[in-house]
Amino acid sequence: MxxxxxxxxxxxxxxxxxxxxxxxxxxxxxxxxxxxxxxxxxxxxxxxxxxxxxxxxxxxxxxxxxxxxxxxxxxxxxxxxxxxxxxxxxxxxxxxxxxxxxxxxxxxxxxxxxxxxxxxxxxxxxxxxxxxxxxELAEAKRALEERKVIDRAKGMVMKARGIGEDEAYALLRKAAMDQNKRVADVAQALVTAAGLLA
The missing domain is CATH 3.40.50.2300 (Response regulator)
Structure with missing residues (x-):
């Protein structure tokens, strides 16, 4: 800031x-x-x-x-x-x-x-x-971390549903809109939940 x-x-x-x-x-x-x-x-x-x-x-x-x-x-x-x-x-x-x-x-x-x-x-x-x-550096680092989390969540959705990358991202985006959250927040929640279930 x-x-x-x-x-x-x-x-x-x-x-x-x-x-x-x-x-x-x-x-x-x-x-x-x-x-x-x-x-x-x-x-x-x-x-x-x-x-x-x-x-x-x-x-x-x-x-x-x-x-x-x-x-x-x-x-x-x-x-x-x-x-x-x-x-x-x-x-x-x-x-x-x-x-x-x-x-x-x-x-x-x-x-x-x-x-x-x-x-x-x-x-x-x-x-x-x-x-x-x-x-700017802090924002770039945060964006990179969010990108990594989104990619992990996409991979998890792709594997669980047997779908492609674009479809997996569309599902994450729809879940984010339905919950009025950011895609990165939904992805983080999915990754965290998967970690608890593993």
Whole structure:
């Protein structure tokens, strides 16, 4: 299910340095109308973010280690919301690890107030793209599983009635219409019942 961003975004800024936090908040206020909250103490980050339930998470960290990156990205629920991470320096492979962990935007060379809005917009767009892709993939997997169940049920009907594939499917479809159900649901019920009787 795709999430829709509200008109006024709530943003959680994770920043331990007070001066940098003020700079980020000021930059965001200049860029638009946002509901901004700052987390200055990253211990218990997952709980803090969950309590605030923001639309977007913005993390500013000087030099993340792989452990810090993993902890931060897991804490922000990257599958639930866009995450933008600003870093001053990055080791080889950290940007790829950040993307794999679900960070929507990973910006090296620090945070500059003028870049906040474009980076947030890019993070949201990228998050929506990946969210759409995850939804489409889940739907494709579900359709494939349903197709397999329908094929099994068709095979069972063909064997039991001594009829062809088209006739077996027509029987499943008629049963589905009579019961006001989907063909996949009728097929699943048939496969489940056959499993109990076997």
């Amino acid at each position: 795709l999430c829709r961003m509200p008109d006024v975004l709530s943003i959680v800024v994770v920043e331990t340095d007070r001066e940098r936090a003020f700079m980020i908040v000021d930059g965001l206020r200049e860029a638009g109308d946002f509901d901004i909250q700052v987390i200055s103490e990253p211990s218990g980050l997952a709980r803090q973010i969950q309590m605030r339930d923001p639309d977007v998470v913005l993390i500013d960290i000087a030099n993340p280690s792989r452990d810090v990156l993993e902890e931060l990205t897991l804490a922000t629920g990257p599958k639930e919301r866009p995450v933008a991470m600003f870093v001053d320096r990055s080791e080889d492979g950290l940007s790829a690890a950040a993307v794999e962990a679900g960070v929507s935007a990973y910006v090296v060379d620090g945070l500059q107030p003028a870049r906040l809005k474009p980076v947030l917009d890019a993070a949201i767009a990228r998050f929506r793209l990946f969210q759409r892709m995850r939804t």
